[in-house]
Amino acid sequence: MDFYSLSSWLPFLLLLLPILSVLLLKQKNWEVERPTHPPSPPKLPIIGHLHQVGKLPHRSLWRLSEKYGPVMLLHLGRVPTVVFSSAETAREVLKTHDLDCCNRAPVVGPKRLSYNFLDAAFGPYGEHSKEMRKIFVLELLSAKRVQSFGFVREEEVALMIKSISQAAFSPVNLTEKLFSLTDTIICRIAFGKSYEGREFDDGRFHEIMVEAIAILASFSSTDYFPPFGWIIDVLTGLHAKIEKCFHDFDGFYQRIIDEHLDPEREKPEHEDITDVMLGLERDEFGAKLTREHVKAILMVQIVIIRVKPLIVDLLLVTSQ
Template sequence: MLENLWILSSILFLFFTIFLIKWNFFNPKTHKNSPPSPPTFPILGNLHQIGLYPHRSLQKLSHQYGPLMQLHFGSRPVLIVSSSDAAREVMKTHDLILSYRPEFSVARRLLYHGKDITTAPYGEYWRQLRSICSLHLLSNKRVQSFRAVREEEVGLLVENIKRQCYSQSLPVNLSDMLAFLTNDVICRVALGKKYSRDENGKRFKELISELMKLLGGFYIGDCIPWLAWIHRVNGLDKEVDKVAQEFDKFLDGVVEEHENKFDTKGFELNEDRMDLVDVLLQIQRDDKMPGFSIDRESIKAVILNMFVGGTDTTYTVLEWAMSELLRHPRVLKKLQNEVMEINNGKPDINENNIEKMHYLKAVIKETLRLYPPIPMLVPRKSFQDININGYDIAAGTMIITNAWTLGRDPKLWEEAEEFKPERFLDSSIDFKGQDFQFIPFGAGRRGCPGTLFAMAIDEVALANLVHKFNWELPHGVKAQDLDMTECIGANIHREVPLLAVPTPRF
């Protein structure tokens, strides 16, 4: 008995000694004038204070410690930005210094080791890739060239809803339908065809889901490196490798298919009919960028970016917009009246008329204010010591801007928690990165390059949904009782699918 107690005591003493050593070595030393910070816990730092909904937890902490707050995620120093003035410092004043990305092990392995535009280290490679996206892939001209794809896929969505209306009286699952819409649009735009209906398409959709789940997860090894072995034990490393290899195999097949098409037809493709793989292969073959060549790995990384950055974020906006419209019948009716009037009562939406639909744009802006698709913007990292608002920020600090907090700050917005699209009707505030109280897509060099593309889908889809149908909540569900719980993850979807009852208007 005494021998067992001695062994147990020795083990506890050993663990306690290791604990103290790790704490002394890995607990970051405070900078000379660091921002306010909550007390840290040994080894964990402030990780125990984050919770299941980090954007909400960080908002509460910022109320106590201020708009610039220093945390520690394990051994990693993190600056939390929760005010428009601080966001302007990060994304405008110090944009260059803070244009680097922190490294995350899972994202690096899934996204071709930093060859994609989102996670690529700031430098010449990233600048050239950003230029390709801005000039060739996501320019206004290119976005407009995909108008027929958007209109056709939204038309199919409308017909699908009508079929369900006539075949059954049950509510439709709008969440699923909107997810299929954005996935199909992006598949056609990026890959040239849809991957959603057959068995291969089913597996592709599952792969996208698995990829997004992995990218949105929290991994202890990124914050406490000496615990990275846990990822091998719990099967995470194996799962990441499996998804990465399967996605790579799929994208290899897509690129080869397009290369064979080029070999057969040369470059006589109609530019308006070129998908994004076509465009990237043409750039590769023309070699028009001096000192820079885009290889197959880069092509696959950029295409994967289109799905990671475009699928979930785009349909999330539509899902939350329809949720709020169902909760606010007055707003829904006002929007329907605008669409009907500007479209001259015609049953089919003319996309040219969408530019005149100011209330539609206000509804989408208000949705983005309350529900930014990525509530905490993709983190940045400082590559040198800097001073922000009088505070010293050490090189290597990870910077997280809480866009969700900015959108709900009562100092910036009247009745900040209320859904009121009218606030944007007589306002010049926009989401293009110049108004730092409203940055759902980020700002500066690392702002999202796909904003135009996402908005084009959201606007035409929402206009058609409210124009073609009247909408009600399922029987027995009151507007004030609609479940608006968020899911857990990097993107904030609804936790419960949105069910609604449509009645065709045409």
């Protein structure tokens, strides 16, 4: 995935420098006096402070905060970004001024894969996000609903213990076992199917998930250069990659939904998340739910499955 890293689009950006310079000069003539900003390092034209963010962004930001203080302004391309680097300032942002700072930037990858922010994880703060969170709290993650999935956890834990017991005389990778256990539980709860085996799209499920996570973590120039970045994404192939991944996921979701709507499908003893969401779509819970809302919620489930190991790795690194 190095092709979609920061360095991959720089040659294309250099080709556009003459045009960009003209645009910036025209914009500068229309700029009005702006309020005082937090301290900021010297920046370069066009790319701002992107050159100061290395492969380990948290380390780069920490070094900059040592010089410019716990609150500083960085320009990531054309996007002004305020960085808070102390417990006190973080508390101010996340607690005292939570409502003023709870919005999310409209990032290209999550926007496409979440059906234009129809989910509860990536979307901007507003009435829609409140409705989606209400669905999660009241319908998907309520105490009664969580308890109803207890049998899934019991069955999968028993299977894991059995597999460990059968491998008593050989090494066992407990990390893989525990991650696989969590993945399988989440998939059974969300889709009614196990994560492993050929039940899931003849093995394509894992491949699509890996591709989606790579896209969510990739560098999109559209996010940092809104007026013209899409040109670079088209030239590097990232735009086509996102579209292909979206259509692969959409087809996968549609097959899951079609299976659940099949009139000949044997009625399950316990509803999974897909059953619940389709029921809410029929009952018009709160805001009008569409099939795209259902798919967006399923997308959240898949992201949880694959991002979880990355979060655990990050926590282990920071604890050291």
